[in-house]
Amino acid sequence: xxNRRHALTAIAATTLFLAGPALAVGAQGPKIGAPxxxxxxxxxxxxxxxxxxxxxxxxVLEWTNDECPFVRKHYEGKNMQALQKKWTGKDVVWLxxxxxxxxxxxxxxxxxxxxxxxxxxxxxxxxxxxxxxxVGRAFKAQVTPHMYIIKGDGTLAYMGGIDDKPSARIEDxxxxxxxxxxxLQEIADGKAVSTPTSRPYGCTVKFTS
Amino acid sequence: xxxxxxxxxxxxCLSLLSPASQAAPKASDLVQAELLTESRAIEPGKxxxxxxxxxxxxxxxxxxxxxxxxxxxxxxxxxxxxGFEAGPIQWPTPSRIPVSxxxxxxxxxxxxxxxxxxxxxxxxxxKSVSMKAxxxxxxxxxxxxxxxxxxxxxxxxxxxxQGGGAEPTSAYIFTAARASLPKPSPWKTSVSGEGExxxxxxxxxxxxxxxxxxxxxxxxxxxxxxxxxxxxxxxxPDGFSLGLQRSNVASGPIPTELPxxxxxxxxxxxxxxxxxxxIGTAPEPAKGSGAGALPPAATNxxxxxxxxxxxxxxxxxxxxxxxxxxxxPCVFPVLSIKVLSLVRHSGEGAASIRLAGLAYTAGVVVxxxxxxxxxxxxxxxxxxxxxxxxxxxxALVVGLIFLLAAVGxxxxxxxxxxxxxxxxxxxxxxxxxxxxxxxxxxxxxLVATPCTAPFMGAAVGYALxxxxxxxxxxxxxxxxxxxxxxxxxxxxPALLARLPRPGPWMDTLKQVLAFPVYATVxxxxxxxxxxxxxxxxxxxxxxxxxxxxxLWCWRLAAMRDGWGRRIGQSAAVASLAGLLAIGWSVAxxxxxxxxQAAASQDGTEPFTQARLDQLRAEGRPVFVNMTxxxxxxxxxxxxxxxxxxxxxxxxxxxxxxxxKGDWTNQNPEITxxxxxxxxxxxxxxxxxxxxxxPVVLPQxxxxxxxVDSLSALPAGVRRAEASIPSPAN
Numbered sequence: 001x002x003n004r005r006h007a008l009t010a011i012a013a014t015t016l017f018l019a020g021p022a023l024a025v026g027a028q029g030p031k032i033g034a035p036x037x038x039x040x041x042x043x044x045x046x047x048x049x050x051x052x053x054x055x056x057x058x059x060v061l062e063w064t065n066d067e068c069p070f071v072r073k074h075y076e077g078k079n080m081q082a083l084q085k086k087w088t089g090k091d092v093v094w095l096x097x098x099x100x101x102x103x104x105x106x107x108x109x110x111x112x113x114x115x116x117x118x119x120x121x122x123x124x125x126x127x128x129x130x131x132x133x134x135v136g137r138a139f140k141a142q143v144t145p146h147m148y149i150i151k152g153d154g155t156l157a158y159m160g161g162i163d164d165k166p167s168a169r170i171e172d173x174x175x176x177x178x179x180x181x182x183x184l185q186e187i188a189d190g191k192a193v194s195t196p197t198s199r200p201y202g203c204t205v206k207f208t209s
Numbered sequence: 210x211x212x213x214x215x216x217x218x219x220x221x222c223l224s225l226l227s228p229a230s231q232a233a234p235k236a237s238d239l240v241q242a243e244l245l246t247e248s249r250a251i252e253p254g255k256x257x258x259x260x261x262x263x264x265x266x267x268x269x270x271x272x273x274x275x276x277x278x279x280x281x282x283x284x285x286x287x288x289x290x291x292g293f294e295a296g297p298i299q300w301p302t303p304s305r306i307p308v309s310x311x312x313x314x315x316x317x318x319x320x321x322x323x324x325x326x327x328x329x330x331x332x333x334x335x336k337s338v339s340m341k342a343x344x345x346x347x348x349x350x351x352x353x354x355x356x357x358x359x360x361x362x363x364x365x366x367x368x369x370x371q372g373g374g375a376e377p378t379s380a381y382i383f384t385a386a387r388a389s390l391p392k393p394s395p396w397k398t399s400v401s402g403e404g405e406x407x408x409x410x411x412x413x414x415x416x417x418x419x420x421x422x423x424x425x426x427x428x429x430x431x432x433x434x435x436x437x438x439x440x441x442x443x444x445x446p447d448g449f450s451l452g453l454q455r456s457n458v459a460s461g462p463i464p465t466e467l468p469x470x471x472x473x474x475x476x477x478x479x480x481x482x483x484x485x486x487x488i489g490t491a492p493e494p495a496k497g498s499g500a501g502a503l504p505p506a507a508t509n510x511x512x513x514x515x516x517x518x519x520x521x522x523x524x525x526x527x528x529x530x531x532x533x534x535x536x537x538p539c540v541f542p543v544l545s546i547k548v549l550s551l552v553r554h555s556g557e558g559a560a561s562i563r564l565a566g567l568a569y570t571a572g573v574v575v576x577x578x579x580x581x582x583x584x585x586x587x588x589x590x591x592x593x594x595x596x597x598x599x600x601x602x603x604a605l606v607v608g609l610i611f612l613l614a615a616v617g618x619x620x621x622x623x624x625x626x627x628x629x630x631x632x633x634x635x636x637x638x639x640x641x642x643x644x645x646x647x648x649x650x651x652x653x654x655l656v657a658t659p660c661t662a663p664f665m666g667a668a669v670g671y672a673l674x675x676x677x678x679x680x681x682x683x684x685x686x687x688x689x690x691x692x693x694x695x696x697x698x699x700x701x702p703a704l705l706a707r708l709p710r711p712g713p714w715m716d717t718l719k720q721v722l723a724f725p726v727y728a729t730v731x732x733x734x735x736x737x738x739x740x741x742x743x744x745x746x747x748x749x750x751x752x753x754x755x756x757x758x759x760l761w762c763w764r765l766a767a768m769r770d771g772w773g774r775r776i777g778q779s780a781a782v783a784s785l786a787g788l789l790a791i792g793w794s795v796a797x798x799x800x801x802x803x804x805q806a807a808a809s810q811d812g813t814e815p816f817t818q819a820r821l822d823q824l825r826a827e828g829r830p831v832f833v834n835m836t837x838x839x840x841x842x843x844x845x846x847x848x849x850x851x852x853x854x855x856x857x858x859x860x861x862x863x864x865x866x867x868x869k870g871d872w873t874n875q876n877p878e879i880t881x882x883x884x885x886x887x888x889x890x891x892x893x894x895x896x897x898x899x900x901x902x903p904v905v906l907p908q909x910x911x912x913x914x915x916v917d918s919l920s921a922l923p924a925g926v927r928r929a930e931a932s933i934p935s936p937a938n
Contacts, residue, residue: 068353069354104351142279143279168281196460199458201279202279204311205279205311206309207309207311
């Protein structure tokens, strides 16, 4: 009798005890409309770069890995460079971020990063070196190319893929809807971003494990 | 295989030596793709299945329809003769492939993507048609390489009915591919959530809480969930649920449907079985069915972790609980009196007082260990008769509700149990010296019991579910906690003066403690409400009223003499009888779906040993299926194998009688049959030929396995008489 009596409280208590931790899980990434995670890192010219430096300006973050077939699609097809030139020309800040650690595909030291920029005629405002993956983790960057747009007030306006045709084929650039271009135009026009998120596609960011 | 792996290895070494070099392996070296046709020949208008078989180099993978955090699903572009139509890809259940802190969904080693192709009805026989498939895939290890394979197959055409069946050389590939497809879900699922959290609830009443080793949900949509987030499995009285994290690129309200694939690992007698189920309507529904060994799929950690940390915590809380017990009205007065008398009367040195303290501690701890041993014995006994200590049984829940309510009322002061004994303990002569103190410790443990329910509950629950060693250590800690103040006081008797005096505050404390107990009653009622109908719930609530009345009568009786006492006692006893009746009636109610495994479907007869013996005596072949409503593997086998036309036809053709035994409620006859075949659980499939030894089939069935076993029955015993109804009808 006694045992049973205890069993009930016991079971109730144990259940509550077990259910507790399950509710506590929940790692949050960046959110549209919320302030973007702040970061500071070093750029390929050896200078410190931080998001706070660009207060008041629209900032584009582009995760890259030069050997990733998806990245190569957008560079070999000249799509990425064209976008960089168009928008840096309109006072938008474009940061290309490399989160591959040494020894992994896509890793670049300052010299290699600058060479890549020159060879590919890329036109970012700066290339950010993130070999420890801190910036990538803060933004929950998953793939290359993973794209983010931060408005002048520091809030996140777009995150996701670069366009709506997830593939590594250059011929798919034609007719694709470039979400980044659309969002930047809407921000420039003072409109709300019509597609603030999309499925990011590409290679896994090669984070340090 | 070796050669090209060697080449890859060499290439990797080169690329490490000179990072700038582009010596990456070629996709076509990493994925061997082939196009297979299941049928020997194509018949006009009759759909046939083709398979794109992809064999990946070691550690490389291709992707599922939702590739997860990165990657790309494989695509097939068909070039078919005019009039041919290719269906969607039927995706095998994927695996979870973690990369750093991200997660991909795909296939390692090898996979076959099945596609159903429908030829035109006016197909000319005696020719051959050529089909082309351009397969585009992304193959990744840590690095990704896009690849293409231009595949083709030429198949002869035949007149209707002249196709000649399946091509035998590749039949095993198609069988394996079908087996790895998710099955239609036997359960209703619902989606709820708030903010970033989504809960996928699966209505599967009657599942055993300890029957599921793991569960994982693969969302079909790419932007529905955070793929890397842990999925917390929670067992519920009406099934289970998975706690999911919404993708941060998802927007809008929480969807009402979450299509995907649910993979469950069920614990069986001989290990575990993986089952995968299609949840919701995916945009491209997978067709076809079949059962069998499933490919390795994702697992997550079991939800209950009995690591050292949680054991230490449980012991710590048990110790605290033991300490608090000292403040209970049944213990506290006794404690001070005993210590006081010990100090006053011993008159001996501090050493003997200390010895007495240690002996008292030993007495308490031994008593608690004995109680734990008793619980473990009950648990072991319960397991033998199939009574798991689970809240699945309405009878147990109702019993707990009544008992807890009685405890609560007792704490509230409506009635008092055990005060008589407690009062006497102070004056009990248990002898002097160490043995006397030991006995006092035993008595203290006994006397404390009426007050301990709210505190010991957690420890007892733990003992019922934890491994024996852990349970014993928790109880030892509880005893140590109870004995600790006494021990401390015997070591430093001067502290006695600092103790608060026994007084009305103890009663207040006791009354306050009633409320957590009432809260537990409320929770148990909630649990019960999901298991039984409103009628039984009402009976239970009436039972609570009756319980209150009975206890009140009991107390009234205690304060009266003569007739008053007798009337009070009779009323109390009558109430108790009423309670028992209510408990019994509620216990008869089964959870709504628990009966679904009952042998009432057409073509089957309920299993009884007598019927089996009779059929065996007649020399009839018998197929016995032992199942239970809570057994997922049983359900899958029944739906995808035993109820298929092929198996039914073969049963009829061979004149085999299909007996189905439902072990949902622990039928002892079935238990004996299971034991005879060395099993302690279902599923069990036994085929008794007309004469000779029975054959036990594996726990995971395939149609071909069952059909083959039936075909292997000795021909002489088949279908001797037509008077016995065929199971196929």
